[in-house]
Amino acid sequence: MDTSNRLNVNVLGRVLTLAKPYKGLFALAAVLAVVLAPVGILRPYLVQVMVDDYIFQYDLPGMIKILGYLFAALLLESGFRYFFIYDTNLLGQSVIRDLRVSIFNHITSLRLSYFDRTPIGTSTTRTINDIETINTVFSEGVITILADMLSLIAVLGIMFYTSWKLTLVCLITLPFLIISSYIFKEKVKSAFQKVRTQISRMNAFMQERISGMRVVQIFNAEQQEMDKFRQINHEYTTANLNSILYYAVFFAVVEIISAASLGLMVWWGARGVIGGEVTLGALVAFPIYLGMLFRPIRMLADKFNTMQMGLVAAERVFNLLDRSDRIENTGSHAPDRIRGEVAFKNVWFAYNEEDYVLRDVSFQIEKGETIALVGSTGSGKTTIINLLNRFYDIQKGAIEIDGENIQNYELRALRRRIAIVLQDVFLFTGTVLENITLRDDSISRETVIESAKMIGAHEFIERLPGGYDYNVQERGATLSMGQRQLISFVRALVFNPDILILDEATSSVDPETEGVIQYAIEQLIAKRTSIIIAHRLSTIRHASRIVVMQKGQVVEYGSHDELVQIKEGHYRKLYEMQFLEVSEQ
Numbered sequence: 001m002d003t004s005n006r007l008n009v010n011v012l013g014r015v016l017t018l019a020k021p022y023k024g025l026f027a028l029a030a031v032l033a034v035v036l037a038p039v040g041i042l043r044p045y046l047v048q049v050m051v052d053d054y055i056f057q058y059d060l061p062g063m064i065k066i067l068g069y070l071f072a073a074l075l076l077e078s079g080f081r082y083f084f085i086y087d088t089n090l091l092g093q094s095v096i097r098d099l100r101v102s103i104f105n106h107i108t109s110l111r112l113s114y115f116d117r118t119p120i121g122t123s124t125t126r127t128i129n130d131i132e133t134i135n136t137v138f139s140e141g142v143i144t145i146l147a148d149m150l151s152l153i154a155v156l157g158i159m160f161y162t163s164w165k166l167t168l169v170c171l172i173t174l175p176f177l178i179i180s181s182y183i184f185k186e187k188v189k190s191a192f193q194k195v196r197t198q199i200s201r202m203n204a205f206m207q208e209r210i211s212g213m214r215v216v217q218i219f220n221a222e223q224q225e226m227d228k229f230r231q232i233n234h235e236y237t238t239a240n241l242n243s244i245l246y247y248a249v250f251f252a253v254v255e256i257i258s259a260a261s262l263g264l265m266v267w268w269g270a271r272g273v274i275g276g277e278v279t280l281g282a283l284v285a286f287p288i289y290l291g292m293l294f295r296p297i298r299m300l301a302d303k304f305n306t307m308q309m310g311l312v313a314a315e316r317v318f319n320l321l322d323r324s325d326r327i328e329n330t331g332s333h334a335p336d337r338i339r340g341e342v343a344f345k346n347v348w349f350a351y352n353e354e355d356y357v358l359r360d361v362s363f364q365i366e367k368g369e370t371i372a373l374v375g376s377t378g379s380g381k382t383t384i385i386n387l388l389n390r391f392y393d394i395q396k397g398a399i400e401i402d403g404e405n406i407q408n409y410e411l412r413a414l415r416r417r418i419a420i421v422l423q424d425v426f427l428f429t430g431t432v433l434e435n436i437t438l439r440d441d442s443i444s445r446e447t448v449i450e451s452a453k454m455i456g457a458h459e460f461i462e463r464l465p466g467g468y469d470y471n472v473q474e475r476g477a478t479l480s481m482g483q484r485q486l487i488s489f490v491r492a493l494v495f496n497p498d499i500l501i502l503d504e505a506t507s508s509v510d511p512e513t514e515g516v517i518q519y520a521i522e523q524l525i526a527k528r529t530s531i532i533i534a535h536r537l538s539t540i541r542h543a544s545r546i547v548v549m550q551k552g553q554v555v556e557y558g559s560h561d562e563l564v565q566i567k568e569g570h571y572r573k574l575y576e577m578q579f580l581e582v583s584e585q
Contacts, residue, residue, distance in 0.1 A: 008308070008311050011311045011314050011315050011318065012137070012142070012311055014314070014318060015095075015134065015137050015310070015311070015314050016142070018095045018098070018099060019091060019095055019138070021094075021098070022091055022094050022095065025087055025090060025091040025094065026091060026143075028083075028087050029084065029087045029088050029091060029143045030143065030146070032080055032083060032084040032087065032147075033084065033143055033144075033146050033147035033150060034150060035080055036077070036080050036081065036084060036147055036150070036151065037147070037150035037151045037153065037154040038154055039073070039076055039077045039080055040077060040151055040154065040155075040292065041151075041154050041155055041158050041289075041292070042069075042073040042076075042077070043070055043073050043074065043077070043288070044158075044285045044288035044289055044292070045158060045285065046066055046069050046070050046073060047070070047281070047284060047285050047288065048162065048279070048281035048282055048284065048285035049066060049281065050063060050066040050067075050070075050281070051279075051280055051281035051284050051285075052279045052280065052281030052282075053281075054066060056280070084147065085139075088138055088139050088143050088144060089135075089138075089139045091138045091139075091143075092134075092135035092136070092137070092138030092139045093135060095134070095135070095138060096131050096132065096134055096135050099131055099134065099317070100127065100131055102321065103126065103127055103131065103317060103320060103321060104127060106320070106321055106323075106326075107123060107127070107320075109326045109327065109329075110323065110325060110326050111325050111326060111327055111391065111392060111393075112386065112391045112392065113325060113351060113392065114323065114325055116351070119204035119207070119208060120204070120207050120208070120211075121200070121202075121203035121204030121205065121206060121207035121208065122200055122203070122204050123320075124203055124207060125199060125200040125203045125204075126316060126317055126320050129196075129199055129200075129203070129313075130196070130313035130314075130316050130317050131313070131317060133196075133309055133310050133312075133313035134310050134313050134314045134317065135310070136306045136307065136309065136310040137307055137310035137311065137314065140303050140306045140307065141303065141306065141307035141310055142307065144303060145300060145303050145304070145307065148296040148299060148300055148303070149296075149300075151292065151296050152293065152296050152297070155289055155292045155293050156293070158289065159286070159289050159293070162282045162285070162286075162289075163272070163277070163278050163282050163286075165268075165272070165277065165278075166265065166268060166269055166272060166278055166282065166286060169264050169265060169268040169269075170261050170264060170265045170286070170290060170293075171261075172261070172264060173257045173258075173260050173261040173264070174261075176257050177254065177257050177258075177294070177297055177298075178297075180250060180253045180254070180257070181250075181297065181298070181300070181301035182301075184246055184247075184249075184250040184301050184305075185301050185304050185305055185308075187246045188243055188246045188247070188302075188305045189305055189308050189309075191239060191242045191243035191246060192243055192305065192308070192309045192312070193309075193312060194239040194242070195236070195239045195240055195243060196309070196312060196313065196316075197239075198232070198235055198236035198239050199236065201232060201235075201236075202232050202233070202236055205228070205229065205232055206229075209225055209229070247302075250298075250301065251298070254294065254297075254298045257294075258290065258291075258294040261290060261294070262287060262290055265286055265287070265290065266283075269282070269283045269286060270283070327390055327391070327393065327411060329410065329411040329412075330407075331406075331407055331408045331409045331410050331411065331414075332408070332410060333404055333408045333409045333410060333413070334409065334410040334412075334413035335402075335413070335417075337417065337498055338401055338402050338417050338498045338499070339367045339402050339498070340365075340367050340368065340401075340402075340498045340499050340528060340529030341364075341365065341366060341367050341400075341401065341402050341403065341529070342364070342365040342388065342399075342400070342401055342499065342529060342531075343363075343364045343365070343398075343399070343400045343401075343403075344361050344362055344363050344364075344384070344397070344399055345362055345397055345398045345399070345400065346360050346361075346362055346396065346397040346398070347360070347361040347362070347387070347394050347396070347397035347398070347399060348360060348361075348394065348395050348396035348397055349383060349387060349392065349394045349395055350395060351392070353395070356395075356552060357380050357383050357552045358380050358383055358384070358387075358394075358552045358553075359551075359552045359553050360397075360553065361380070361384070361397075361552070361553065361554055362397075362554065363547050363554060363557055365529055365531070366529075367529060368527060368528065368529055369529060369530075369544045369545070370525050370529075370530040370531075370532065370542055370543050370544050371530075371531055371532070371543055371544060371545045371546065371547060372531075372532045372533070372534060372540035372543035372545075372546045372547070373531060373532070373533045373546075373547050373549060374533075374534065374535075374537065374540070374546060374547070374548055374549070374571065374574060375548055375549030375550055375570075376550065378551075379549035379550050379551060379552065380549050380551075380552040380553075381503075381533045381549055382503060382533065383552075384531075384549075385420060385501045385503060385531060385533070387399060388406070388418065388499075388501070388531075389414070389415055389418055389420065390406055390407075390409075390411060390414060390415075393407070401414075401499075416495070417497055417498045417499060418497055418498070418499045418500075418501065419491075419492035419493075419495055419497035419499075419500050419501070420492070420501040420502075420503060421485075421488050421489060421492050421500075421501070421502045421503065421524075422488070422503050422504075423503055423504035425481075425484040425485055425487070425488045427472050427479070427484055427487065428472070429471075429472065429473065430471065430472060431466075431468065431469045431470060431471055431472065432461055432464065432467075432468050432469070432470050432472060432487060433445065433448060433468040433469060435472055435487060435491065436448050436451075436452075436468075436487060436490050436491045436494055437491075437494065438491070440495075443494050443495075445468070447494055448468065448490065448494055449468070451490050451493040451494045452490045454493065454523050455486060455489050455490050455493060455519075455520040455523055455524070456486070456519050456520055456523075457486040457487065457489065457490050457520070460483060460486065461487075486520060489520045489521075489524060492524060493523070493524060497528065498528055498529065499528065499529045499530070499531070500524055500525060500528050500529070500530045500531070501530070501531045501532075501533075502521065502524075502525075502530070502531070502532045502533065502534075503533045504533055504534060504535065521542070522542065525542060537574060537575055537578055540560075543560070544559065545557065545558060545559055546558065546559065546560060546563055546571060548563065548569075548570050548571045548574075550570060555570055556569055556570055556571050563575075
């Protein structure tokens with residue numbers, strides 16, 4: 001067995017393990033598969049009996065009796081077939097329902113580095129398209145293939161029992177069918193793999209362009225993006241057409257082979273009837289047997305390919321589930337509240353394990369103190385707050401909160417006590433209230449309104465159609481930047497954090513709105529440890545101390561008054577540059 005086959009067997013075993021909670025459904029499907037095989041051959045056998053024993057004997061009551069048996073066999077087979085199809089699909093849907101939850105839960109636990117490197121469309125494909133394809137392993141895969149194999153055995157058994165010579169004549173064409181089925185299986189397998197790759201590529205392209213449509217339209221790049229999409233769409237269509245071509249050729253070949261087998265059967269069977277070796281009833285029943293023989297063989301090749309695609313999709317999903325780049329939540333320290341004393345001790349950090357973006361960073365924040373992080377773009381300011389929340393783990397040094405290493409904290413308990421207000425506010429589709437509480441049932445409507453009043457956001461929210469029940473469009477497209485920012489401030493306040501982080505919270509708002517934002521900031525930072533990242537030095541006047549970053553290092557540390565006194569100091573240069581810009585305006 002080659003590596004590919006071993007891999008398929010391992011993946012299949014893992015997929016079947018997912019059905020463990022649904023042993024009853026799996027067992028019922030297996031039983032129905034076994035029962036369907038003998039039930040399926042009842043009708044042609046009864047037709048043979050009718051011709052041989054009743055029609056030529058002019059036995060009308062016997063014919064009516066056999067017709068009753070035929071009708072009962074039809075109902076019985078239809079009933080079993082219905083329950084078999086329903087059961088296998090129910091089993092598949094139950095498994096992928098649980099798998100969707102597992103993979104979504106896993107994705108939310110991954111490090112941000114995964115999202116930095118992976119297009120959103122790719123993750124969407126894994127979570128939706130690929131998982132849906134896994135359903136076919138149950139609905140059209142293992143159990144249905146077992147049912148078809150048992151049906152083949154039953155049909156061959158009754159054919160040999162009826163006339164072994166006629167059966168052998170009919171099977172002369174069988175090797176050609178097997179060879180063509182194998183070629184078809186291999187060709188379609190390759191084509192379907194290309195189709196899955198192209199689906200993932202198209203999803204990633206579409207998601208990215210739709211998210212960035214504003215940029216596309218601003219720079220008149222519609223035609224270039226359309227040309228690129230046309231190319232991707234052409235490659236996806238070509239992959240689908242290739243698979244369709246293989247189906248068209250294969251089904252035509254099967255029809256030719258089955259017609260040849262039928263011709264041989266009629267030629268030899270007619271001679272057998274004349275010579276008394278074959279009954280007329282057998283000659284009438286054999287075309288039905290041949291149909292029951294060739295249809296499963298033809299469908300088996302298709303079902304093997306369908307199952308193969310399900311396994312390819314499962315392998316991709318399992319590769320995502322097996323990713324180890326997640327934050328290990330091994331800590332047990334979970335206090336209800338924290339004092340908010342923060343210490344960075346000789347911290348070194350690199351996103352790729354080689355190029356350090358933080359180098360030997362050390363500073364300390366006392367309980368209730370507000371510090372500001374300033375520095376040029378790429379100096380490491382945002383990285384510091386990402387590390388404080390354990391979105392990434394450091395390579396060297398230590399980060400402590402209240403004297404306890406943050407790796408000792410239970411992850412949910414740590415992040416529950418820290419709130420971040422980002423520059424780019426992300427709002428979800430839903431009401432303003434839901435965007436503030438993030439559907440946390442422990443936060444009451446009254447708490448939200450009280451927090452909004454404290455921040456100064458209540459009036460603008462009340463003016464919205466529906467107030468707190470106003471439906472925000474995707475990413476808050478119908479709200480201004482200042483309104484979105486105020487909602488994010490209320491969101492931070494209702495969770496009542498012990499440590500508050502403001503990341504460029506006023507960089508994108510107009511001067512008029514900035515006054516409201518500044519008031520909100522004053523309310524937020526009151527009586528809690530706060531870290532403010534800002535390019536505008538006017539927004540950090542409340543800071544007790546300032547940490548000046550450059551190229552991943554702390555180059556200056558102190559109060560505003562202390563830092564502006566340092567000749568040729570980095571902070572002084574930044575301050576004078578902005579002061580000069582304000583003066584010129």
